[in-house]
Amino acid sequence: MKGEPVIPAEDEPGLADRVLGGWLGRIAGNMLGKPVEQGEVWTRERIDRYLRLSRALPLTDYLPEPPDEDTCLALRPEWRECVRGRIHGSCRDDDVDYAVLGLHLLETHGFGFSTEQVGDLWLLRLPYLQTFTAERAAYRNLASGIKPPLTATYDNPYQEWIGALIRADVYGWTSPGDPGRAAALARRDAVLSHTGNGVYGAMWAAALIASAFTAPTVRAAVERALLVVPAGSRLARTVRRAASLHEAGMRWEDTLSTLAQETAGLGWIHTVPNAAVITAGLLYGDGDFTRTIALTVRGGLxxxxxxxxxxxxAGVLTGARAIPAQWKDPLEDTVRSAVFGFDGVRVSDLAERTLRLVTLPG
Structure with a gap:
């Protein structure tokens, strides 16, 4: 893969802005959704009720402070660091930790890394209690001497949950315009802890981000990303269904209600229903950064x-300069991370290090 032409060299300044946009977008979207991260409590209807009570619809900024004591008690305990007016740098979260760890993996082992090296880096750099569901099961298996791919299957009921999907971004950021390459890298990481749709979700997300660098529209990026996963998989069928409902002109709310019915029983952390929410947020957001992350978070799960x-x-699509200031400025270019050696790192530094990994011609 070394030396593979993916982006013309003259486009590098634009590429740098898009890579930074990806990092900023990931962190901002994570911060927006963090206070209401508990799908069985914070349903789509309850999130919108919170926003209406706070006079925050349409949602164009981080969540407002809770309007009453009952709402406060229902939020994640980290809400005080994630609502508007209280944000000073990103709060720590596994959705950002894994992006940091993925960057460190590529810097340490290059694009030829093995699944075993992913596991070794977890044990070396990631605290056990900052892992959850499938990742915690795989971590426990690694510590017990079990090798991949058995780490994903032994005593692990979470194999198709969303954990591998949230680890995939760096493979897309470092494979601009090459969704196949991004998906292959994401798969090698994902099989440490996931199987089936859990792996396909990671491949799809990495390909989606890689496609966003060069696709002319959001829909084109979604369609290109679907090419890397089995067409008959439940993930692919659900993403196609979301796209068809959007194309038919169905309202966003009705699309999500339909998809919720069709994925009922999978649980709020399963990859498939969450991929449906992401797809709907992207398509109905139509390239607008604020609308995209607002609709996605309002979608629940x-x-x-x-x-x-x-x-x-969305950050890759627009580039960092086009992300509105209310999302960027409170982050203060600072990332809190549980990954050993990375707490307090600058977002701009992470983006520069990511850009250095991107393969360019010559």
Missing amino acids: DTDSNGATAGSV
């Missing part, structure tokens, strides 16, 4: 993970 992925895609 795993709100911070979905906001992060949609924000990453």
Whole structure:
């Protein structure tokens, strides 16, 4: 893959802005969704009720402070660091930790990294108690001496949940315009902890981000990303269904209601229903950064993970300069991270390091 032509050299300044946009978008989308990250409590209807009570619809900024004590008690405890007026740099979250860790993986082992090296880096750099669901099961298996791919299947009921999808961004950021390459890298990472639709979700997300660098429209990026996963998989069928409902002119609310019915029973952290929410947010957001992450978070389920992925895609599409100031400025160019050695790193530094990994001709 070294030396593979993906982006003309003369476009590098634009590429730098898009890579930074991806990082900023991921962090901002994550922060927006963090306070209401608990899908069985914070349904789409309850999120909008919160926003109406706070006079924050349409949503164009981070969530407002809770309007009453009951709302306050229902929010994630980190809400005080994630609502408008209180944000001073990003709050720590696994949705950002894995992007940082993925960057470190590529810097350490290059694009020829093995699944075993992904696991080794987890044990070295990531605290066990900052892992969840499938990642915690895989981490426990690694610590017990189990090797991939058994780390994904032994005593792990979360194999198709969203964890691998949230680890995929860096493979898209470093494969601009090459969704196949991005998907292959994401798969090698994902099989440490996931199988089936859990792996396909990671491949799809990486390909979606890679496609966003060169696709003429959001819909084109969505369609290109679908080419990297099995057409008959439930993930692919659900994403196509979301796109068809959008194309038919169905309202965003009705599209989500239809998709919720069709994915009922999978749970709020499963990859498939969350991919539906992300797809709807992207298509109905139509390239507008604010509208994209607002609709995605209002869609419910795993709100911070979905906001992060949609924000990453939207940030790549628009570039950092076009992301409105209310999303960028409170981040203060600072990332809090549980990844050993990275707490307090600058967003701009992460983006520059990512850009250095991008393969360019010559």
